[in-house]
């Protein structure tokens with residue numbers, strides 16, 4: 001496994017649409033392993049492949065209740081509404097409130113190409129929405145209702 005560099009806001013790649021994964025091969029598995037390591041080293045809850053410079057529809061998530069790999073993910077159902085604070089490893093130093101569904105259902109392939117269904121509520125629902133937005137070149141700051149200052153330097 002290898003740590004990959006996280007692309008920061010200002011780099012045009014973050015605005016591009018990621019392409020569908022069609023090969024579930026060793027190269028994909030290497031990408032997933034590297035993304036997992038990068039996610040944990042960065043103390044993030046989610047990471048999309050575009051954030052490590054790869055325009056493929058691949059996301060890794062761990063909101064504290066287990067690690068997930070989502071390939072070619074799609075939201076198939078959503079319910080309710082929440083307004084909570086969000087941040088992003090590619091947008092360091094900024095946090096803000098966004099409006100997201102309270103519950104979402106996501107359909108995605110695993111690293112072997114098998115389709116699975118996941119449900120998320122609260123933080124996990126936000127995380128699914130935030131990471132899937134990355135695959136279409138959308139950043140949380142695009143839909144931010146209000147900027148929130150979480151920490152200030154002395």
Ligand code: NI
Pocket residue numbers: 087088089090130131134
């Ligand atoms: Ni992000």
